[in-house]
Amino acid sequence: MTIRNLAIIGLGLLGGSIGLAVKARLPHITTTGYDRSAEVREQAAALGLVGTVHDTPQGAVKDADLVILCVPVGAMEEAARAIAPGLAPHAIISDVGSSKQAVAQALARALPEHTIIPAHPVAGTEQSGPNAGFATLFAGRWCIITPAQGADPVAVAALSEFWAGLGSKVELMDAAHHDLVLAVTSHIPHLIAYTIVGTASDLEDVTESEVIKYSAGGFRDFTRIAASDPVMWRDVFLTNKTAVLEMLGRFTEDLTALQRAIRSGDGDKLFDLFTRTRAIRRAVIEQGQDDERPDFGREHGE
Numbered sequence: 001m002t003i004r005n006l007a008i009i010g011l012g013l014l015g016g017s018i019g020l021a022v023k024a025r026l027p028h029i030t031t032t033g034y035d036r037s038a039e040v041r042e043q044a045a046a047l048g049l050v051g052t053v054h055d056t057p058q059g060a061v062k063d064a065d066l067v068i069l070c071v072p073v074g075a076m077e078e079a080a081r082a083i084a085p086g087l088a089p090h091a092i093i094s095d096v097g098s099s100k101q102a103v104a105q106a107l108a109r110a111l112p113e114h115t116i117i118p119a120h121p122v123a124g125t126e127q128s129g130p131n132a133g134f135a136t137l138f139a140g141r142w143c144i145i146t147p148a149q150g151a152d153p154v155a156v157a158a159l160s161e162f163w164a165g166l167g168s169k170v171e172l173m174d175a176a177h178h179d180l181v182l183a184v185t186s187h188i189p190h191l192i193a194y195t196i197v198g199t200a201s202d203l204e205d206v207t208e209s210e211v212i213k214y215s216a217g218g219f220r221d222f223t224r225i226a227a228s229d230p231v232m233w234r235d236v237f238l239t240n241k242t243a244v245l246e247m248l249g250r251f252t253e254d255l256t257a258l259q260r261a262i263r264s265g266d267g268d269k270l271f272d273l274f275t276r277t278r279a280i281r282r283a284v285i286e287q288g289q290d291d292e293r294p295d296f297g298r299e300h301g302e
C-alpha cells in the first residue's frame with residue numbers, strides 16, 4: 001500500500017512537524033490539515049505546515065489514505081468522531097498520542113469500522129502550537145507503533161515505512177508495554193520536574209528570586225521539562241494512570257531508601273547509585289539520543 005494523501009488533524013508541534021517533515025523528505029505525498037482553532041488554521045496556512053488547510057475535519061480527510069490525529073490524548077475520541085463522516089473506507093487512522101492503550105480504545109470506540117494503527121513518535125520539545133514545529137523533529141528518534149493483535153500487516157508496514165521516511169527508527173510494541181516503558185522514560189520524569197519546580201516556587205524561607213537566580217545549579221534543567229504543555233500532560237497522566245502509579249510506587253521506594261542512606265551516612269550506597277546513573281547518561285549519548293557536549297552544549301560566554 002502506498003500513501004499518497006496524508007491528512008493531519010491538530011496542527012500544533014507534532015502535527016506541524018509531520019507536515020514540514022513530509023514536505024522536506026516525502027514530497028510526493030500530498031498533505032491536508034485541520035485544527036479546531038481558527039487562529040491555528042490561519043497560522044498553519046501562513047507557515048505552509050500542510051499543502052491545504054481545511055475549515056472542517058471531514059473536508060481535510062476526504063481523500064486521505066492515512067490520517068494522523070495530533071491532538072491531546074483526551075481529545076482523540078472527539079477528533080476521531082468528527083472525521084468519521086469524511087473518511088474513505090480504505091484510510092488508515094493513526095495518531096501520535098503519548099499514551100497508547102487508552103487512545104487505542106478511544107479510537108476503536110469512535111471508528112469501529114476502520115483500520116486503526118496507533119503510534120507514538122518519541123520526539124518532542126517543551127514548546128507547543130503551530131510555530132513550534134520543525135522538519136527534523138523525528139530524525140534519528142524512535143517511533144513506536146502499537147498495532148492491536150490481528151492488525152492488518154499491510155497497513156502496519158505502510159505506517160512503518162511512512163515513519164522511516166521521516167527519518168525515524170521504527171519499533172513495534174504491545175500497547176501495554178509501551179505505556180509501562182514510557183511511564184519510566186517520560187511520564188515520571190515529567191511528574192518529578194513538575195513537582196520539584198512546584199515545590200521550589202512554594203518555599204517560604206527561600207525566595208522565588210533566589211530560586212531563579214541560582215538555578216544554574218541544576219534547577220533550570222527541570223524547568224525545561226516543567227514548561228511542557230499543561231493540557232497535553234494532564235491528559236497523559238489521566239490516561240496512563242495504572243503504569244504511572246506503578247512506576248511512581250517504585251520511585252517512592254527508591255527515594256525512601258536514599259533518604260535512609262543520607263540519614264545514616266551510607267556514602268557507599270550513594271556513590272554506587274551515582275556511578276550507575278552516570279553510565280546511563282553515557283549510553284544515552286552513545287545511542288545518539290542526546291548531545292555529548294557538557295551542559296547540553298550550552299554556551300558559557302560572558
Ligand code: NAP
Pocket residue numbers: 009010011012013014015034035036037040070071072073075078079096097098099120121122123124125126127128129130229232236
Ligand atoms: P499542541 O502543540 O498543543 O497541538 C495540538 C493541537 O490540537 C492544538 O492546536 C489544539 O487546538 C488542537 N486540537 C485540540 N483538540 C482538537 C480537536 N478535537 N480537533 C482538532 N484539533 C484539536 O500539542 P502537541 O505537542 O503537538 O501534542 C499533540 C499530541 O502529540 C498529543 O497527543 C501528545 O501526547 C503527543 N506527543 C507530544 C509530544 C511533545 O513533546 N509535545 C511528543 C510526542 C507525542 P487548541 O489549542 O485549540 O486546543
